[in-house]
Amino acid sequence: MIPVEVLITGAGGRIGAHLARTLSSAGHRVRALDLPGNKALRHLGSEPDVEIFAGDITDIASVRDAVAGVDVICHLAAALTTHDVGDQSFVDANLNGTFNMLVAARETAPGLARFVYVSSDAVYWPGLTRRPLYLPIDESHPLTAGSIYGATKVGAEAMCHAFWSTYGIPFTIVRPTATANPSELLDPVSPFGRRWFLDSAIGWLESHPRTAAEDQLLSELGRVGGATDRLLLLTDSEGAASLTMITDARDAAEGLRATIETPEAVGEAFNIGPEAPHSDREFVEELGRRLDMQVVEVRYEAVRPSWYVSSAKARAVLGYQATHSVFDMIDEAIGSGDK
Numbered sequence: 001m002i003p004v005e006v007l008i009t010g011a012g013g014r015i016g017a018h019l020a021r022t023l024s025s026a027g028h029r030v031r032a033l034d035l036p037g038n039k040a041l042r043h044l045g046s047e048p049d050v051e052i053f054a055g056d057i058t059d060i061a062s063v064r065d066a067v068a069g070v071d072v073i074c075h076l077a078a079a080l081t082t083h084d085v086g087d088q089s090f091v092d093a094n095l096n097g098t099f100n101m102l103v104a105a106r107e108t109a110p111g112l113a114r115f116v117y118v119s120s121d122a123v124y125w126p127g128l129t130r131r132p133l134y135l136p137i138d139e140s141h142p143l144t145a146g147s148i149y150g151a152t153k154v155g156a157e158a159m160c161h162a163f164w165s166t167y168g169i170p171f172t173i174v175r176p177t178a179t180a181n182p183s184e185l186l187d188p189v190s191p192f193g194r195r196w197f198l199d200s201a202i203g204w205l206e207s208h209p210r211t212a213a214e215d216q217l218l219s220e221l222g223r224v225g226g227a228t229d230r231l232l233l234l235t236d237s238e239g240a241a242s243l244t245m246i247t248d249a250r251d252a253a254e255g256l257r258a259t260i261e262t263p264e265a266v267g268e269a270f271n272i273g274p275e276a277p278h279s280d281r282e283f284v285e286e287l288g289r290r291l292d293m294q295v296v297e298v299r300y301e302a303v304r305p306s307w308y309v310s311s312a313k314a315r316a317v318l319g320y321q322a323t324h325s326v327f328d329m330i331d332e333a334i335g336s337g338d339k
Ligand SMILES: NC(=O)c1ccc[n+]([C@@H]2O[C@H](COP(=O)([O-])OP(=O)(O)OC[C@H]3O[C@@H](n4cnc5c(N)ncnc54)[C@H](O)[C@@H]3O)[C@@H](O)[C@H]2O)c1
Pocket: 009, 010, 011, 012, 013, 014, 015, 016, 033, 034, 035, 038, 055, 056, 057, 058, 075, 076, 077, 078, 079, 080, 093, 097, 118, 119, 120, 121, 122, 175, 176, 177, 178, 179, 180
């Protein structure tokens, strides 16, 4: 593909920062936008062909300069469930912020070849008490968002469709699964680590509003918790662990690069995940072996059911290929001395 000028919103985030480097290495010119004061954004300033923009997508005036005349927009900036923010932030950043980006594109980027909207597999998640209609979830699965975050992603996707049919802005939707950098898997206080480091799981539950089932879980965890930190494996009432997915942020960035460079992606939606799901049991037990930590198994009636998507469409149309399994991520994080 001939080099183009790409605006990345949320360029200081875990996926956006990799994407900025990936696109600049592929010869594209990058405009990197994130909130004023974002530290990772400042680091990107030393990359070749990366221009830094500070702005807030909830304030359209602050993003117009970044959007003006650009060829492609890759819109990642968002409020995430992992950041412990309220429902209003999801609506402000994900719904209104995406609307602002589309308006700014219509007004100031007349030659825009693509608006890539980074959505989420949360658009399919039906809520705590329900299960997906089938597994693996493909792009034809109904969008049954059962969380406010997921609902804002569904709404923003619909807005992209509407700007295409009303104003001719060509879009593509990308729906990553849970996505992490390897070091986050070993960090007890990261949004990922607090799921399997027992002390962090207890601290998290203690400091947040809880459902009745979580109250029960907290008292059970308090009973098994001890002087030394251990790893937590939650299983259902029969002792079965869920199948799930974690995507390496570098793979997600590669998927986005391929999306930008594939004309056939216009008007389409793509799941982006690892090659295959993994079992929570295999993952936590491997972590226990590698970190020399004991694993505590706790049965929990409200354990999240198995949840994984198919990236077959992205492989077929975009040539997407995930290259890091969650076990490779553990190897890498341990090898680089993160723990
Ligand atoms: N990480 C995941 O598990 C995951 C899973 C599915 C989808 N996604 C989606 O991928 C995208 C990127 O996620 P990430 O994991 O890199 O998250 P991240 O939190 O690391 O990055 C998001 C970036 O957006 C910026 N941002 C937030 N509000 C902003 C605003 N009002 N104006 C400008 N910038 C703002 C943040 O400062 C941050 O740098 C998001 O749209 C997210 O919803 C992430």
